[in-house]
Each structure stands twice: as structure tokens, then as C-alpha cells.
Amino acid sequence: MSDPKTIVLSSDHAAIDLRQAVARHIEAKGHAVRDIGPNSPESTHYPKHGEAAARALAEGEADLGIILCGTGQGIMMAANKVKGIRCGVCSDTFSAAMIRAHNNANMLSMGARVIGEGLALEIVDAFLGTEFEGGRHGTRVEMIEALEG
Ligand code: RB5
Numbered sequence: 001m002s003d004p005k006t007i008v009l010s011s012d013h014a015a016i017d018l019r020q021a022v023a024r025h026i027e028a029k030g031h032a033v034r035d036i037g038p039n040s041p042e043s044t045h046y047p048k049h050g051e052a053a054a055r056a057l058a059e060g061e062a063d064l065g066i067i068l069c070g071t072g073q074g075i076m077m078a079a080n081k082v083k084g085i086r087c088g089v090c091s092d093t094f095s096a097a098m099i100r101a102h103n104n105a106n107m108l109s110m111g112a113r114v115i116g117e118g119l120a121l122e123i124v125d126a127f128l129g130t131e132f133e134g135g136r137h138g139t140r141v142e143m144i145e146a147l148e149g
Pocket of ligand 1: 012
């Protein structure tokens with residue numbers, strides 16, 4: 001298993017069940033979970049939940065983040081507006097490993113209306129189990145950071 005980390009989790013209403021499954025899964029793997037909700041099935045607005053998780057991560061409250069909405073797209077777009085956040089949407093395990101290895105992504109986003117729970121948990125394992133390779137990829141990540149101003 002990968003080194004124990006603290007993972008911040010959030011979602012909108014469309015992904016509460018999958019987020020809770022992710023929380024149970026990563027806790028069982030020995031990671032600490034900071035689940036910032038929401039837990040009500042009422043319709044809510046994904047940007048505020050993406051922002052909340054991204055700010056918690058950017059402020060050092062966690063090592064990595066996992067966020068979810070119906071497609072994974074909207075909450076990813078919101079999270080990526082927070083300085084220091086590099087979040088990718090993944091629906092396959094190869095991409096989940098590569099956004100860590102090459103892009104040093106610190107957040108993973110998934111779509112609860114796109115993938116099932118079994119694949120989602122494998123994607124989480126690929127994300128958490130892969131480290132950034134650095135080297136030439138570090139130069140490129142620095143170029144991304146330079147765009148933040
Ligand atoms: C909510 O209906 C839906 O729009 C949201 O979960 C997400 O898919 C947006 O990107």
C-alpha cells in the first residue's frame with residue numbers, strides 16, 4: 001500500500017453515495033479521510049464544494065484531494081481555479097496514475113454518473129499509489145504554476 005496520507009473529500013448531491021464508498025475504501029487502506037460533505041441528498045451547487053475541498057488542500061489540511069460530481073467535470077473546473085490545485089477528471093486507471101506521475105496532480109475528480117463503484121475504487125488506488133516522477137515533468141508543472149500568476 002502507498003504511504004498513509006490525509007485525503008480531503010467532497011462532492012455535490014449527485015455523488016454522495018460514491019464519495020462515501022471512496023471514504024470507506026481509503027480508510028480501510030490506512031489513509032486518513034477529511035470528508036467535508038455534503039451529506040444531504042438535496043440539490044446543491046458543485047462549485048462551492050469543489051472550492052471548499054481545494055481550499056482545504058491548498059491550506060495544508062490534506063496531502064491530496066478527491067472530488068466528485070455527476071460527471072466530475074464541473075467540480076474539477078471549480079477546484080482548478082484555486083491557486084496550487086492541479087485536478088484531473090479520470091474514468092480510467094492509466095490516466096489516474098499518469099496525472100500523479102507526470103502532472104503532479106494533487107486532486108482527482110470522478111463522475112458518479114459516468115463510472116461504477118468498482119472502477120472508481122481502482123482509479124482511487126491508482127491515484128494514491130503513484131508518485132510524481134519529477135525531472136522533465138517538474139519543468140512542465142512549473143510552467144503550469146507560472147500561469148497562475
Ligand atoms: C448536477 O446535476 C450536475 O450538473 C453535476 O453533478 C455535474 O455533473 C456538473 O459538472
